[in-house]
Amino acid sequence: xxxxxxxxxxxxxxxxxxxxxxxxxxxxxxxxxxxxxxxxxxxxxxxxxxxxxxxxxxxxxxxxxxxxxxxxxxxxxxxxxxxxxxxxxxxxxxxxxxxxxxxxxxxxxxxxxx
Numbered sequence: 001x002x003x004x005x006x007x008x009x010x011x012x013x014x015x016x017x018x019x020x021x022x023x024x025x026x027x028x029x030x031x032x033x034x035x036x037x038x039x040x041x042x043x044x045x046x047x048x049x050x051x052x053x054x055x056x057x058x059x060x061x062x063x064x065x066x067x068x069x070x071x072x073x074x075x076x077x078x079x080x081x082x083x084x085x086x087x088x089x090x091x092x093x094x095x096x097x098x099x100x101x102x103x104x105x106x107x108x109x110x111x112x113x114x
Contacts, residue, residue, distance in 0.1 A: 002016070004016075012024065014052045016053075020111070021111050024107045024108070026044045026045050026048070026108075027066075027099075027106045034111055035075075037104045038078040038105050042079070045107060056082070058113060060111055061090045061092075062092075064091065065098060066095050068095065070109055089111075091106055
């Protein structure tokens, strides 16, 4: 069975299937600071994982898109403090033009759930 939560005409924020939860891409706010945007993005990820019956300790893979790779080090400072020790997921990070010009970071998360 596939379960979709917070679905609209374009996407679902959460899709659950066979013990795996897929989150739609999460972004930070519109602040002009990568640190603030990363913290907000990770907060949204954590809330959705909790709603899906998962957690940061159950993340399997995270794709991170930065509007500018010069923000890589600053984003990683926030990321490294957030990821539970011993539970780092497989991860990729690249540069991409994001949906709106004010966005600096977007994360796509796949996790296990109980």
